[in-house]
Structure formats: C-alpha cells, structure tokens
Amino acid sequence: MPTTVVQTHSPISLSRTYIRTLALMVLLLVACVNYKQLIQFYSVFSLASTMTAINKDQLLSQGLILDISYFFAITLLLHVCWAAVITISCRPWFQHISNDTIKTQIWLLLVLLHFILALATNAYLYPTSLLSIFRNTPLSSLPFITLLTTLLIANFLYGLMGILYRFIYWGWVNSLLVLLLLSGGVLALNSTIRNTSTAQARPNIFIIGIDALRPDHLAFRGADVSLAPHLNALLSKALIYDRTYTPLGRTYVAWMSILSGQYPTTMGARFNLAPPELVQNRFPLVQALSKSGYQTHYAMDERRFNQIDEHYGFDKVVGPKIGAADAIISNMADLPLINLLVNTPIGKYLFPYLYINRAYGKVYDPMVFNEEVLSSLSLTSPNFLAVHFCQLHWPFTSKDFVELDFSRWDGNYNHYMYQQMLKKLDQQLYDFFQGLQQRGLLDNAIVYLLSDHGEGFMLPQEQLQEADSNSSPRINVAAWGHGTNILDQQQSQVLLAQLRYRNGQIINKPHLVEGLFSLVDIAPTIFAKLQIPHEQQLNFDGQPLPTATQFLATKRKIFIESSIPVRSINSSFINEKKVMSETASHYEVRDNGRAVMKSANYKQNIALKQRAVYYRHWQLAMLPHYDDLVLVDTTSQQWQRLTNYHGDAPWQDMLSELCKHFAHDAGINESNDCRSSVSPSTTQVEDPHDKSMKVKNGVINSL
Numbered sequence: 268m269p270t271t272v273v274q275t276h277s278p279i280s281l282s283r284t285y286i287r288t289l290a291l292m293v294l295l296l297v298a299c300v301n302y303k304q305l306i307q308f309y310s311v312f313s314l315a316s317t318m319t320a321i322n323k324d325q326l327l328s329q330g331l332i333l334d335i336s337y338f339f340a341i342t343l344l345l346h347v348c349w350a351a352v353i354t355i356s357c358r359p360w361f362q363h364i365s366n367d368t369i370k371t372q373i374w375l376l377l378v379l380l381h382f383i384l385a386l387a388t389n390a391y392l393y394p395t396s397l398l399s400i401f402r403n404t405p406l407s408s409l410p411f412i413t414l415l416t417t418l419l420i421a422n423f424l425y426g427l428m429g430i431l432y433r434f435i436y437w438g439w440v441n442s443l444l445v446l447l448l449l450s451g452g453v454l455a456l457n458s459t460i461r462n463t464s465t466a467q468a469r470p471n472i473f474i475i476g477i478d479a480l481r482p483d484h485l486a487f488r489g490a491d492v493s494l495a496p497h498l499n500a501l502l503s504k505a506l507i508y509d510r511t512y513t514p515l516g517r518t519y520v521a522w523m524s525i526l527s528g529q530y531p532t533t534m535g536a537r538f539n540l541a542p543p544e545l546v547q548n549r550f551p552l553v554q555a556l557s558k559s560g561y562q563t564h565y566a567m568d569e570r571r572f573n574q575i576d577e578h579y580g581f582d583k584v585v586g587p588k589i590g591a592a593d594a595i596i597s598n599m600a601d602l603p604l605i606n607l608l609v610n611t612p613i614g615k616y617l618f619p620y621l622y623i624n625r626a627y628g629k630v631y632d633p634m635v636f637n638e639e640v641l642s643s644l645s646l647t648s649p650n651f652l653a654v655h656f657c658q659l660h661w662p663f664t665s666k667d668f669v670e671l672d673f674s675r676w677d678g679n680y681n682h683y684m685y686q687q688m689l690k691k692l693d694q695q696l697y698d699f700f701q702g703l704q705q706r707g708l709l710d711n712a713i714v715y716l717l718s719d720h721g722e723g724f725m726l727p728q729e730q731l732q733e734a735d736s737n738s739s740p741r742i743n744v745a746a747w748g749h750g751t752n753i754l755d756q757q758q759s760q761v762l763l764a765q766l767r768y769r770n771g772q773i774i775n776k777p778h779l780v781e782g783l784f785s786l787v788d789i790a791p792t793i794f795a796k797l798q799i800p801h802e803q804q805l806n807f808d809g810q811p812l813p814t815a816t817q818f819l820a821t822k823r824k825i826f827i828e829s830s831i832p833v834r835s836i837n838s839s840f841i842n843e844k845k846v847m848s849e850t851a852s853h854y855e856v857r858d859n860g861r862a863v864m865k866s867a868n869y870k871q872n873i874a875l876k877q878r879a880v881y882y883r884h885w886q887l888a889m890l891p892h893y894d895d896l897v898l899v900d901t902t903s904q905q906w907q908r909l910t911n912y913h914g915d916a917p918w919q920d921m922l923s924e925l926c927k928h929f930a931h932d933a934g935i936n937e938s939n940d941c942r943s944s945v946s947p948s949t950t951q952v953e954d955p956h957d958k959s960m961k962v963k964n965g966v967i968n969s970l
Contacts, residue, residue, distance in 0.1 A: 279370045284357055288350040291378060296346060299602055303397050330860020334592035334620070338600075341617050345604050353377055356419065358426040377422075384415050385603040393666045396629045397601050469560070469649040470768075471712040472793060473703070474525065476655040477692065478518060478569075479749060480718035482511075482762050483729075484689060487779065494689050497697035498716075502764055504773045505716065508812060511763035511784040512881060516720035516750035517830050518655065519573040521786055525717070526550045526579075526653060528790030528807040530826055532929060537873055538831055539572040540854060542863050552790045553580040553651070555799045562645040568636045569625035569657035574861065583643050585636075585654075587624035591862040596620045597627045610635050625657040628664040633695035641702040650708065655719070656699075658692045661748070665691055681747070682724040704771050713796065714766040715789055720749040721757045729757055731899060734907040742893060744906060750830035753877045753888055756901060759827050761786065765812065780813060783825045783881055788812050824921065826928050829877035874933040880925040887921040889940060896922065896940055 353374075360373045383406065390399035390407040401407040486492045486499040487507055514524045515531055523536040527550050531537045535546040553563050557580070565575055566585035571593045576584050587593070600606075600621055608614050610632045615622040623636040633656075644650050658665070663684035675686055703709050723746050731744040731754060746752035753759060763784055767775040787809030793799070795811040810823070831853070853868040864872075879888040886899035887909075896909035898918055909918060926941035935941055 278365070279361070279367050279374075281354055281358060281361070284361075284370075284374055285350060285354040287374070288353050288378060289347060292346045292350050295382060296342075296602070299398060300599070303601060306397060328591070328856040328860060329858050331591050331856050334588075334590055334860050335595060338592070338596050338618070338620070342602070342605065345608070345617075349381070349604060352423055353381055355426040355430065356423045358429060359422070362429075377419075380415065380419060384412065384419060385607065387412050387415070389603040389606050393606050393630050394668060395664060395666055396603075396606060398603055469711075469797070471649055471708050472556070472561070472651045472797075473708075473712060473714045474653045474789065475696075475699075475714060475716050476522070476525075476653070477696075477716070477718045477762070478655060478657040478660045479685075479720060479722040480659060480689075480692075480762055481721045481757055482718075482760055483757065484686070485762065494686060495693040497693050497700075501696075501700070501716065501766065504775075504777050505764040505766050506775055506777065506814065507779050508763040508765075508784040508788075509779055509781050510881075511717075511761050511786070512759050512825050512827055513718075513720045513761045513786050514826065515828050515830060516758045517572070518657075518719045519575070520830075521719035522573065522575060522653070522655065525719075525786045525789050526552060526575075528552065528787050528794075528805075528809045530787060530808045530928070531828065532826075532931065533806070533808055537828075537876075538864055538869065540574065540863050542866050542869060543574070543578075545866065545869065548579045550580055550790070551805060552793060552799075555794070556651045557582065559797075559799055560648060561651045562648050564640075564643055564650060564652045564654075566636075566640045566643070566652065566654040567657065568623050568631070568633075568655070569660065571626050573655075574863075585623070585640050585643050587622060587626075588619035590620065590860040591856045592860060593620050593624070593626060597624065600627065601629055606630050625660065628662070628666070630666055631658075632666065633658055633691070634698055637695065637699045637702060641699070641706065644706070644708060646706065646708075656692060656695060658695060659685065659688050661722075663688045677726075679724055679726065682726065685722065685724070707771075709768040709771045712768040713793075714768065716762060716764040716766070717786065717789070718761040719786075721760055722749050723747050723752065723755045723758045731756070731904050731906045734900075734905040735911050742890065742897065751832070753827055753829050753879045754886075754897065754899065754906065756899075756904075763789075763812075775814075782813075783823050783883075784812065785809060785825050823882075824924050825881040826925070827879050827881070828929075831872045832875055870933065876932070878925060878929050878932075880921050880928070882917060882921050882924075885916050885918070885921065887918055887925060889925060 356377050357370075357374050361370055364370055364373070383401075386398065387401050387406045389396055390401040390404075391409065391412055393399060394402045394407075399407075405411055482488050484490045484494060485502060486495075487502055492499050513521045515521060515537070517539045519539045519541070520531055520536050523534055523546070524530060527534045527547065529547075535541070557563050562583070563581045564583045564585065565579070565581045567573055567575070568586060570586050570589045574589055575581075576589060596618075597620065600618070605618065605621070606629070609618050609621045609627075609630050621627045621630065623631070623639055625631050625636075640652070640654055644652065661681070663681065665688065669684065669687035669691075672687070676683055700709075703712075725745050725747055729745070733741075733744075742754070743752060744754045746755050746758070749758050751758065763786065765775070766773050787807070788811065789809070791805070791807040791809045792812040794805065794807075853864055853872065854862050855865050856862050875891050877888065877890050879886055881901075884900060884902045886901055888897040888899065890897060896918075897906055898909050898912050898916060899906045900916075912918070922940065926935060929935045
C-alpha cells in the first residue's frame with residue numbers, strides 16, 4: 268500500500284512570536300529613520316560624512332565611540348523590551364485560539380495598535396517632532412490615547428499575570444503591595460515636611476542668566492510689556508544697570524567672565540570649547556563660598572559649547588551630558604519610544620545627552636529642567652546657584668508650535684520667532700521663581716538677572732549710520748547671531764539687574780542706574796556685599812556694582828571682543844553642515860569624548876578677533892583686515908573712520924587703553940595703531956567726579 272505523507276507544522280509559539288515582533292520592530296525603526304531622512308533639510312548621516320571628510324581620526328575618539336554605542340544599545344534594548352511587551356500581550360489570545368492564521372492576525376493587530384499608540388502619544392506631547400504624523404487628527408486626542416492605553420495595559424497585565432501565576436506565591440505579592448503603599452506614604456509625608464526651608468542668616472545667591480536676551484525687547488527700554496509680562500514685572504522692581512556689556516558674545520566665555528570677575532584676556536577663555544589647559548577653571552568666588560558653608564550649583568539646559576562642570580569647583584552641576592556626541596545623537600534621536608521616555612525620571616540615565624537638553628528642542632520640556640534645578644538646591648544650607656536658560660537661543664524651536672501673531676510680523680523670520688520664544692521663556696522664568704518661593708528660598712536671597720549676550724537680526728532701524736557717506740571702503744556694521752560683529756550694538760549690550768528678597772518679598776527700591784557696566788562686575792559685587800573671607804589676593808577686572816541711585820564712573824572703560832569669524836554663521840538660516848564643514852578643522856575630539864579647539868588654532872584665531880573699548884558714549888573698534896580704526900557715537904548711532912574724525916572724542920586715551928588691554932594678543936604690539944597711540948597722561952586730565960570702585964579684602968573702597 269502506498270504510504271501517505273502528512274505534512275505538519277509547529278504551532279505559533281510565544282518564542283516564535285517574539286522573534287517576529289522584534290524583527291518587525293527593527294524594520295519599523297529603519298522605516299522611521301528613512302522617513303526622517305526624506306523630510307529633513309540635512310540628515311545626521313550628512314553631518315557625519317562632513318566630519319569624516321574633514322578629519323576621520325576625530326570619529327575614533329574612545330569617548331565619542333562609547334557615547335554613540337551606548338545610545339544605539341539603549342535604543343535597541345528599548346525596542347527589545349517593547350517586543351517582549353507585545354509578545355506577552357499575545358499570550359491570553361493564543362491560549363484560547365488554535366488557528367494559526369487567526370493568531371497571526373491578532374498579533375499583527377496588537378503590533379499595529381502599539382505602534383499607533385506610540386505615534387499618537389508622540390504627536391500629542393511633541394507636535395513639532397518629525398514623526399508627529401497624527402498631529403491634529405482624532406488619533407492624537409487625549410480621549411483616544413487614554414482609551415487605547417488603558418486597553419493595551421490591561422491586555423499586557425492579563426498576559427503577565429498568567430505567566431507569573433505559576434511561579435509566585437500571591438501572599439508575597441499582597442505583602443509587597445502593602446509595603447509599597449506604606450513606603451509611598453512615608454515618602455510623600457517626608458516630601459511635604461521638607462518642601463520649604465527656613466530662612467538662613469546668610470542669603471541665597473542666585474545668578475539667573477537668559478541666553479541671547481536683548482534689553483531693547485524689555486519694557487524698561489520701551490518694548491511691549493506683553494512680550495515678557497512676568498520678567499518685566501520683576502524688572503519694574505529691580506535695580507537695573509543701564510548700559511551693560513558682555514566681554515564676548517558667546518555663552519561659555521561670558522559665564523567664565525561672570526564667575527571669575529575677569530576679562531577673557533585675564534582668565535584665558537577666548538572662545539567656546541577652549542582647551543581646558545589654557546583656562547583658569549577655578550573660581551575664587553565659588554571656592555570662597557564653599558568654604559563659607561554655601562552649597563554651590565551650576566545649571567544649564569544646553570551644554571554643547573559650554574564645558575563648565577564639577578571640575579570648575581561646583582558641588583552640583585545640572586544639565587545634559589557634555590560631549591561631541593550631542594550633535595549626532597540629537598539629530599538621530601527623534602523616534603517615538605525615545606521621545607516618550609526622555610522626560611521621565613529614568614530618561615536622565617537612558618539618554619544623558621537628551622534629558623533637559625534645549626538643543627533637542629522637539630522634546631525639551633522647560634518645566635522638567637526647572638524641577639531638576641530646584642530639587643538640587645539645599646533647604647538647610649545657603650545656596651549659590653548660577654543657572655542659565657537657553658530657550659531663547661537659535662534655532663528658536665520648541666516642543667509646541669508658537670502662536671501666530673501677525674501684528675508682530677516684520678518680514679524677518681528669525682526676529683519673529685525670537686519674540687514668540689521670549690514669551691515661552693517668560694513663562695519658564697515665572698515657574699522657576701514660583702518654585703523658589705514655594706520652597707522658601709526667597710526668604711533671604713540676592714538675585715542677579717542677566718543675559719550673556721544679545722542677538723543680531725540685521726534689522727534696518729538698529730544699524731549704525733555712516734557719518735561720512737563718502738568714505739571708503741565700506742564695512743559691515745551689523746551681522747546675524749552673536750559674537751560675530753562688535754559694531755552691532757545689540758549683540759554686546761546685555762541685561763544686568765539686581766533684586767533683594769526678604770520673606771519672599773522684594774525690598775530694594777527700583778532704579779535705573781546710569782553708567783558703564785560689565786558682566787565682570789558680578790563676582791566682585793558678591794564678594795563686597797557678603798564680605799566673604801578669602802585667603803588669596805583677588806585679581807578682579809570688574810568693580811562692585813553700586814547700590815546708590817546715581818553712579819557716574821566717568822573714567823571707566825569697558826572692553827569687548829568678538830569670537831572666531833565664521834562666514835556660515837552670519838546668515839539668516841544657519842546650515843549646520845556648512846558650519847561644521849567650515850569650523851571642524853579647528854577642533855579635536857579628545858579621549859573623554861569632548862570637543863575642544865586645537866591649541867594651535869586657538870592661538871591663531873585670537874589674531875583674527877575684533878576688539879573694542881567703550882568710554883562714556885563712545886566706542887573705539889579695531890577690526891582685522893581693515894586699515895583704520897572705527898569710532899562710534901552710541902548716542903547718535905553713527906560711525907566713521909578715525910582718520911576722518913576731527914571732533915573732541917578722547918580717542919587717544921581709548922586707543923592707549925585698548926592696546927594695553929589686548930597687549931598680549933598676537934599682532935597687537937606690531938599694529939601701527941598701537942605703536943602710534945598717545946600716552947593718556949599727555950592728553951587727559953583726571954576727572955575729580957569719578958566714582959570708580961574696587962574690591963580690597965571684601966570691602967568696597969572708592970578711589
């Protein structure tokens with residue numbers, strides 16, 4: 268008799284289902300990445316290829332490789348776990364169904380529902396994400412997300428309980444649940460008890476920096492109050508220092524000057540990403556406050572170009588991880604599962620480069636950053652906090668779309684977005700101050716509000732006018748961005764204000780203090796105000812800020828300088844690929860994964876700087892590749908070549924001080940302008956009304 272062969276196949280098992288789910292997850296992951304490639308102006312791979320074309324060795328840094336490998340490993344692990352969740356969710360259905368075709372259909376349906384939930388939640392929470400394809404549809408509504416989440420969680424828990432039922436003694440489970448509930452109650456009670464601090468004998472010191480904030484966009488300079496209502500309300504009660512300038516319009520350098528009380532020429536940081544060995548990274552202010560019992564904190568929500576960390580003497584540092592991997596990871600990370608986990612408590616460990624990172628603007632949550640900073644502060648010891656908010660920085664994006672306000676549209680996209688982001692920044696500041704007050708940290712506090720630099724938008728109404736229209740050659744008196752042109756007054760002018768709190772209320776009298784001030788004045792002010800004991804001789808370039816209602820420092824001069832000239836940055840639309848292509852050869856990635864400027868390029872780039880000195884209402888500027896000095900009258904907003912000037916501006920004294928201040932820079936002593944500068948003693952008469960002040964042994968002394 269003929270033998271009948273019956274073909275059999277094994278039924279669909281959970282292990283087989285898991286492998287299929289994981290394979291599909293990887294496929295969907297690749298599809299999402301390719302979709303982003305299609306709609307992005309430039310991709311992470313184009314950035315990487317640009318870096319590789321410039322210097323392949325830079326991508327072989329051990330720290331950079333480890334950081335990127337960790338990101339890939341975590342991303343893969345999360346999708347492995349997600350595949351396990353879907354597989355466990357299939358178990359209850361597979362137990363009651365024997366038909367493999369139906370099992371496959373149920374599996375595909377669960378995979379589809381999970382993926383829809385991830386995309387829908389991503390669109391609801393982060394509508395500016397590139398993968399928010401369900402944005403403004405019923406799928407991204409809260410009722411739909413809540414319903415689908417409930418169903419899928421219930422399905423998963425039912426499947427999980429079926430697995431655990433065979434291995435777990437349920438008496439233990441009940442005991443564990445009771446223990447968890449009791450522990451939660453104790454923690455909640457403890458949190459309530461420790462929610463506020465008692466007023467300290469020594470005041471908390473808060474230096475609150477706002478990136479790129481221009482004073483002319485605030486009410487005290489005549490701007491619309493509604494642009495920043497909460498900030499303007501604070502400033503209406505503050506002591507505001509009218510004409511304050513940043514030593515250099517870049518965040519890292521500005522903060523180095525703030526914390527050291529020194530100009531870049533003194534403390535060594537002349538550019539962002541300065542080589543650590545060329546910079547004085549110990550601040551006498553921070554050291555002295557630590558010895559006096561203060562808890563010292565530094566916090567910043569974008570650290571791509573700012574290397575200040577615990578090595579600079581702070582007890583705690585809050586912010587995303589520092590490293591060259593930041594730019595690469597931020598460009599490839601916009602995936603639903605990653606986005607949904609970034610702002611959770613576990614996000615800081617899974618994605619240290621993305622958590623509270625303003626540079627990852629599609630997901631950055633300002634309130635999460637606020638809470639992270641506030642929770643780090645001590646409720647039992649006085650705090651010194653230097654915090655910087657970067658929400659106002661380019662590229663002016665956020666996780667939510669800005670409101671359309673056509674009344675503010677002036678044809679300049681960057682300027683319009685800047686104004687809309689100022690409103691969001693204002694709300695973040697309001698929340699932060701509320702948090703300080705609720706914790707009792709403003710019961711005895713001194714607050715400094717400042718900006719690190721301004722921002723140039725090439726607005727016609729704010730550009731300097733040439734006094735002599737027949738002079739040649741013409742020069743650029745304005746530029747986009749910050750730190751790019753010292754003649755653009757809006758790039759160098761910054762906010763500086765002081766507030767004194769007692770019992771949560773502002774007690775100082777509001778006033779606008781006239782005169783010339785610099786960000787280097789803050790550190791000596793704190794030393795003088797608190798009379799902090801110190802062992803070493805203080806070498807401050809700044810002066811203590813006055814508290815008097817009038818301050819006429821008629822002899823004081825303020826110095827500023829530009830950063831490295833980058834043509835691709837001076838544009839209304841910054842192409843990161845072009846910027847990297849133009850600048851990457853100046854930098855190296857070290858073994859710790861951090862990018863720093865090469866020492867040789869660092870010294871060469873100093874010679875390319877623009878430099879200027881302010882005195883009263885005059886600015887004298889020295890520009891590389893320009894054969895004359897430029898004199899600016901900041902009152903009339905006019906400039907002219909010095910060789911064409913015949914007025915009474917004290918330019919000889921200004922030039923002498925300018926050459927003296929930058930004397931150690933390459934090429935300065937060889938400059939014809941500096942060699943021919945006139946000694947100030949032969950041209951100037953001492954002003955008997957000068958009120959300049961310096962710090963000696965922690966006490967203000969008038970000279």
